[in-house]
Amino acid sequence: MSASAQKNEEQARQNDVVAAAQSVVRVALIANDPKQGDYLLGHGSGVAVAPGLIVTNAHVIAPLRESPSIEISIVPSQGDQRYEGRLLASDSRADLALIRMEEGIVEPLLVFTGRPADTGRVAAIGYPGSVDLAENLSASERVRPIPAVRTFGQLSGGRSRRDVDTLLHTAAMARGNSGGPLVDECGRIIGINSFGALAQQNDAEFGFAISAREIIPFLQNADVRPETTTEGCVPLPERERREAEEQARADDLVRERELLAVYEARELSLAVAVALLVIGAMLLLGGVIAMFFRGRWQRGSLMGSLSIGVGIALIAGSFYVFISRPGLASTLDEPPAEEAVANDNDAADADAESDDEGDGEDQAEAAE
Known part of the structure; x- marks a missing residue:
C-alpha cells in the first residue's frame, strides 16, 4: 500500500472518532464567592449517553458536597453558550456520575457492551487542562x-481497580480528561476515562477507563436506558468498501435489467421486421403474378398494382424497423460500477499524493 493510501485510510478511521467528539462536553464547576463573584473552580469532561443526560466521573463533581454555592455548567463542543447542569446520581465506587442538562441538546453516543479487542485501537476524548494552559486560555x-x-x-488489557472493572489503554490523558469517553474506532463508548498512571522518567503512560460493564448498571439504576450494541466495530473504510460493493452489485443488476429490456426490444423489432418483409414479399410476388395475368383478368391490373405498392411499402417498413431497432452501443459503453469506484479511488489517491507533494514544497520553502 502506498504512503498516500495509508494516510487516507488513517484519516478515514478517524472520521468516526471526530464525529464522536461532538458528543463530548466540558463539565465545569462554577463557584460563587461574595467577594470574587463567580469563578471557575475546576473542570472535567463528560459525554452524552441519552438526550439531555451526561455521564462523567464522580470525583469531577465531588466538590459539590463541600458547598451549596457550587454550580455545574455543561459546555458543549459546538454552539455559543453553556448550560446549567443538575446532578441526578453519583456512585463513588464506580467513579461515575449522571448529570441532566437543563437546556440544550447534545447528540448521545452509542455504548458498546460487547468485549473490546484486547489490542484494539481506541481514542480518549476530552478537555485536558494541559492543553488549556498551553493555549493560554x-x-x-x-x-x-x-x-x-x-x-x-x-x-492494553482489562484490569480491576479493587472492585471496579476498568480498561487499561495507552491513549494520552491529562487532568481534565476525567469523565470523558474512551471510544473505539467506530466512535462508540467502551469506557469512561477515570485516572492515569503517572510516568516516571522513561516509563510508559497508561490510562484507566471505567468499562461499559460498570456504566450500564449505573445508568439502569438511574432508570436510564442508553442505546447499546454488541456488534463488532467495522471501521469506516471497511463500511465504505462494503457499501461500494453493494452499490456496484445494485448497479450491475440495474444494468443487466436494462440490457435484457434492450435485447427483448431488439428481438421484437427483428420479429416485426421479418414479418413485414415476408408479407411484403408475398404481396409483391402476388402483384407481379396479377399483372402477368391482367389480360385474362379484368381487375388484374388494379389489384396487381395495389399489391405491388403495398408489398414495396411493407418491405421498406421492414428495413426501417430493422435499422431503427434499439442499439447496444450506449449500454455497453458504460463502465461497470466497480470500475467507476476504482477510478474514483485512483483519483483520490492522486489528489492525496499531489497534496503531499504540495505540503513538502511548502515545508521546503518554510525551511529556506
Whole structure:
C-alpha cells in the first residue's frame, strides 16, 4: 500500500472518532464567592449517553458536597453558550456520575457492551487542562464551547481497580480528561476515562477507563436506558468498501435489467421486421403474378398494382424497423460500477499524493 493510501485510510478511521467528539462536553464547576463573584473552580469532561443526560466521573463533581454555592455548567463542543447542569446520581465506587442538562441538546453516543479487542485501537476524548494552559486560555474562555481534544492509543488489557472493572489503554490523558469517553474506532463508548498512571522518567503512560460493564448498571439504576450494541466495530473504510460493493452489485443488476429490456426490444423489432418483409414479399410476388395475368383478368391490373405498392411499402417498413431497432452501443459503453469506484479511488489517491507533494514544497520553502 502506498504512503498516500495509508494516510487516507488513517484519516478515514478517524472520521468516526471526530464525529464522536461532538458528543463530548466540558463539565465545569462554577463557584460563587461574595467577594470574587463567580469563578471557575475546576473542570472535567463528560459525554452524552441519552438526550439531555451526561455521564462523567464522580470525583469531577465531588466538590459539590463541600458547598451549596457550587454550580455545574455543561459546555458543549459546538454552539455559543453553556448550560446549567443538575446532578441526578453519583456512585463513588464506580467513579461515575449522571448529570441532566437543563437546556440544550447534545447528540448521545452509542455504548458498546460487547468485549473490546484486547489490542484494539481506541481514542480518549476530552478537555485536558494541559492543553488549556498551553493555549493560554483564560477562565472565561474555558467555559465557552471549543472542540474536544482527541488522543489515540490501544487497549492494553482489562484490569480491576479493587472492585471496579476498568480498561487499561495507552491513549494520552491529562487532568481534565476525567469523565470523558474512551471510544473505539467506530466512535462508540467502551469506557469512561477515570485516572492515569503517572510516568516516571522513561516509563510508559497508561490510562484507566471505567468499562461499559460498570456504566450500564449505573445508568439502569438511574432508570436510564442508553442505546447499546454488541456488534463488532467495522471501521469506516471497511463500511465504505462494503457499501461500494453493494452499490456496484445494485448497479450491475440495474444494468443487466436494462440490457435484457434492450435485447427483448431488439428481438421484437427483428420479429416485426421479418414479418413485414415476408408479407411484403408475398404481396409483391402476388402483384407481379396479377399483372402477368391482367389480360385474362379484368381487375388484374388494379389489384396487381395495389399489391405491388403495398408489398414495396411493407418491405421498406421492414428495413426501417430493422435499422431503427434499439442499439447496444450506449449500454455497453458504460463502465461497470466497480470500475467507476476504482477510478474514483485512483483519483483520490492522486489528489492525496499531489497534496503531499504540495505540503513538502511548502515545508521546503518554510525551511529556506
